[in-house]
Each structure stands twice: as structure tokens, then as C-alpha cells.
Amino acid sequence: MTTIVKNVDKQVAYLTIQSPPANALSSQLIKDLSTFLGEIEEDDNVKVIIIHGEGRFFSAGADIKEFTSLQAHSDYENLAKSGQQVFQRLEDFRIPVIAAIHGAALGGGLELAMACHIRIVGENAKLGLPELNLGIIPGFAGTQRLPRYIGTSKAYEMILSGEPISGTDAAAFGLANRAVPDESVLEEAAQLAKTIAAKSKPTIHHVMKLVNYTRSDKFVAGMEAEAKAFGTIFGSEDATEGIQAFVEKRKPDFKDK
Template identity: 65%
Template sequence: MGAIDFTLSGNVATLTIQSPPANALSSTLLNALSEKLDLIEKEEKVKAIVLKGEGRFFSAGADIKEFTSLQEASDYQSLAEFGQELFDRIEHFSVPVIAAIHGAALGGGMELALACHIRIATENAKLGLPELTLGIIPGFAGTQRLPQYVGTAKAYEMILTGEPITAKEAYQYGLVNQVVSEEEVFEVATTLATKIASKSKPTINRIMQLVPYAKSENFASGVKEEAKAFGEIFGSQDAKEGVLAFIEKRKPNFIDK
């Protein structure tokens, strides 16, 4: 079971995972997350999202009890494909999603965090993919996204041992952007989201489209699209205002705030 709480403050949306005690990612909760993303897409004012967990954890993983209710290999495959599609949607969302990670991001919770664009973790946070300790494997694209951040060798070690890493180690590997106290994590994530949300939304949207090219093998297409977007953006009123404000040494007043 579980739910996703949605709040909106200015141009920043906050999504809170509410599935005690471990914020397990059941199919019901994943559906709720998808529905909230639908809602956010209709809210034109949203420029950044903070994703956090309620209670002790960000998310300690998928709902293992739900696994026991599945019968056929095709059922498990369908669940994995649904999770993969949802997390891919997050990775390619039109505005940045910032994960505020406390306690633990394990298994499916780790895979959800990996799909986010920026990760802020608490000093006591643990991050990992422990599925092999249960005799199963990651199913929400963890085997594909983790190597992009920590490298192939470290990804093999983490997945094959099932042992989590600390927030400090995650920072050293570039997996998280900042490590802060548990009291600060939501505030830091929200402050960062607010800073991003002060920018022009069309510009944010284009950046969100361009950066994923760097993760693919199609680098040439990525730089071509970047040049095209560069030209398009420079023809906008926000770009003209931004350049003029820089010259005049003042804060820009973007139309699209």
C-alpha cells in the first residue's frame, strides 16, 4: 500500500513517500507516484521537485511481501518493466527531481534515487542494492544506472555483495551531491530547488532534455541538439533579459518565472 503526498510552495513541488515503516515501493505506491507526476505536469508553475520519505527512511526498497503474491515469471517481468518505465520517466522529466535521502535508500529505493537528477544525503544514510542477499536481482534498472555513477568495478562489488555504502562513500564516488545532517537535508534540498526555480522555465526544460545525451552513446547527436537549443534559447526574451542584466550588473527579471 502507501501513498505519495504532494505539496506546492511557489515554483517548488514536494513529493513525500508515505508507506510506513520502511516506505516500501509497492505497485500501489508506484502508481500513486505516477499520478502525482501527471499532476505536476499540469502545473505549469512547477520548476523543480523535491522527493523525500516520511519517517525513518527515504525508502528501504520494494515491497517484498508483494513479491510473494506473484505467480509467473511474466508477472515479475511486468512489475520490473512498470518500475523501469516510471523511473525512466523521472530521469527524463521536464524539471529536475532532487532526492532528499535520509536513513536508507536500498533496493528499489536506491533505484528511485538513482533516477533522480540530484541527490542530497544525510550523514547516517546507507545506499545500496542488497537484492542478491535475498537470492534475487535489482529490477528497476539498478544494474544499468549504478555503473554510470560509481563505475563498473564498484557497481559489481556493491551489487554482488549486496553491501550498502555510507553517504560519505557515495559522495566520494559522485553518487550524491552533498552530505548534510538529518535536520538539514530537506531544507538543503528545498533551498537548492528554490534556487533552480528562480531561473527561466524554458531554459530549465531544455537543460533537462540535453544532459541525458551525455549518458548515451550518441554524443554527436547530443552536441548537435545542444547547439540547436543554444540558438533557440538566445532568441528568447529571457535570454535577452539575462544578458542585459549581467551587463547592467543587476538581478534578471525573467518573464517566465
């Protein structure tokens, strides 16, 4: 069963991804995230949110096997749009959200982490957008958020190569706020959350709103274009081959079609 568990400790809400073995992001899990955001928004006690994963990973990607159950291009485009909407809601949230990343944040997992306001990462964690290895592309605004953090050149390299970077490199490139020993990720995130929670709530809410003004007006158009491309690419032969190869744990044989 894939789920998210909410726990509130004083003024910090913990959202724990529980989707073994890799904490893959299913459409239901993303809906659950949206539901919990609604609950937290109505809770006057919560000042900070921490999102983290149970087990070995933060999240190793979207639920690829779920993709195989979809049929039409529009199904894939709608899937991308629904994920984008929830992640955009997260980024626009008036309560700061910290991603505590251990193990791996790949594909949809990294896209979720990038929608959070602050990222604390384990030094040996792996962060990347490996979708092109499967003959597909990022669909939850990964092509739009990654360049904002690390610049266009490095974003091109990471997305086109599909190769992940370490938590240490993520911090050096600006993708993460800081890299800490792997076993200390949640503790460091909790300490930062307590520091923020000690501030006045109105000041927190105003800062969350004001910083968002720095975002380009083209961001929304970029997300829409990504969702449309996500739907289109799933109609290709290479996408079918790439996903099948992933399920069968073999190297894909792309035909460039």
C-alpha cells in the first residue's frame, strides 16, 4: 500500500512517504499529499513542514508501472498536469516545506524535492532526473525547476545524460541548501524547522509570499509545454521500449522513433 503518514510534533508537521521498496510516487500518493496540505493549511499550530521518506530512500522516482496502465496521450498529459498542480501548490504554500533527502531523490522524487522550499540532503544521496534512460522525459516540472537551481548548462547535462549527482555535489551546485552526514539528515532538518518555527507566523507567511515574486512569468507556460510534451513522448516506440526494458531490468534498444 502506498501512502503518506502525517505526524505533528509541536509546531512541525512531518509527512513521511511510505511506498516500499523505493517510495515511488503514485498518483494516489500525490493526491494524499494534496489532502494533507489542505489539512495542514487549516491547522493554526503548524509553522513548518518536513517531507521525508521511510526506509532506504526519500523517493526513487514516479511509479513507472502505473504508467503502463495508461492508454491515450491525454492520459499521460493529464497525469503530468495533476502532479504539476500539486507540486505547484506545494511551492506556493504559505508554510515553509523542508525536504529531508536520504538515499535517493530521482525522477519524480527529485521533482517533489525541488518543489519544496529548502532541501537538506545526505552527502551520499543520489539526485537526478533519469527519465531519458527510459525513453521518456520529466513530467512534474523537472525541466523547469532544475535550471532555476543549478543553471541551464548543468541542467542540460543532468537531464540529457540521466546521470545522478551526489548530495555533496547537489549542495555545491545549489540544488540543496546543505549536505550533511547521511544519518543526520532528518535531525538537521528538524533542527532547522525548530529554528524557523520560533519566528512569528505572520512574518513567515509574508516571506513565503514575497520570495515567490522572483519566479519568472514564463514558468507556468513552461510547465504546460512540459505536460504536453510528456503526453506526446509516451506515444513513441522508444517510450514503450524504454519502460518495458526498465520493468525487465535490461538495457533499452532505442530506434529513435
